[in-house]
Amino acid sequence: MMFNNNRIQGQLKVSKEVIATITKNAVLEIDGVCSIANAKKKMIKNLFLSQTDLESIDIDFVNDTVEISVYLFVNPGAKVKSVAEQVQNKVKNEVQSMTSVTVSKVNVTISDIKYN
Secondary structure, three states: OOOOOOOOOOOOOOOHHHHHHHHHHHHHOOOOEEEEOOOHHHHHHHHHOOOOHHHHEEEEEEOOEEEEEEEEEEOOOOOHHHHHHHHHHHHHHHHHHHHOOEEEEEEEEEEEEOOO
């Protein structure tokens, strides 16, 4: 006896907020990352409004892919190039595995070194 399973096909839509949250969590797991920084283009806005980490992660949908830009503060002594490469790999892998959305680019800007 064979069982025929006819499923209804639909769409999966993933919001920018979901991708930003995945990105934030992935970034903060990397050794050497202190925190997510303010995006320079949003600095003036942030003087008047409360700023959240997710506002400093830019998500752009391009065709069927996503481009992610994140701005970071790193810890003193961190190897900046290594931290940036780890962030790129971790973010790409986490977003793709959790959402099945193809990540075409992960741009990392190291804004400063934070001494606590």
